[in-house]
Amino acid sequence: MKTSKITNVVFFDILTLFYDVLCVSLKGIMGRRPARCYRYCKNKPYPKSRFCRGVPDPKIRIFDLGKKKAAVDDFPLCVHLVSDEYEQLSSEALEAGRICCNKYLVKNCGKDQFHIRIRLHPFHVIRINKMLSCAGADRLQTGMRGAFGKPQGTVARVRIGQPIMSVRSSDRWKAQVIEALRRAKFKFPGRQKIYISKKWGFTVYEREEYERLRDDGRFANDGCNVKYRPEHGPLDAWRKVQNEIYSI
Secondary structure, X not given: OHHHHHHHHHHHHHHHHHHHHHHHHHHHOOOOOOHHHHOOOOOOOOEOOOOOOOOOOOOOOOOEEEOOOOOOOOOXXXXXXXXXXXXXXXXXXXXXXXXXXXXXXXXXXXXXXXEEEEOOOOOXXXXXXXXOOOOOHHHOOOOOOOOOOEEXXXXXXXXXXXXXXXXXXXXXXXXXXXXXXXXXXXHOOOOEEEEEOOEOOOOOOEHHHHHHHHHOOOEEEEOOEEEEOOOOOOHHHHHHHHHHHHOO
């Protein structure tokens, strides 16, 4: 009789342990915590480092789309999607916004009529303290003891007035670019605004100033941007610039 009781206790312990292991394995394949739990910038920046290891790779891996190698003179129009809140945007949201904007522009403008650039990078690591909710979980978890969580994903910290993404294109595609950014807004929490830049493309010069300096030969092409060639400096460099400008 005593042996039978011991056998039943051992069998019950084995069954409980098997159930706990099953709950832990199911917990590993459950959905991730919603991004609304990490929307606000509450803590200091916590990037990946030698102290913060085991961080999952961000969902977004591509930050430039379209005709990336287009000359600076090809796309004078520039439109920005600007954040109007101080918050955190997950890498999944950035990827969803990128796909939405790119798909609309490819369909309505053509794949070589624009250049999209994602202006945010998800460097901030978010953590989660996993809690078990299955039967017998109180034997495995410790409540708030050692509650510093493990890395779950990455988000981008964005300020008010900071661009989320920018698109440069031709003036004839202005309406399509604005509509693409309007659709991308639905992939982000909070409030965003669309601004039509006064600058020429991705440069820092306004349109009138850019055209004047370009006609004067003060610019050197630098991919999708330009370098300003000043009139001062070493005499040899000045002669070289003058030869390039006036083709002497």
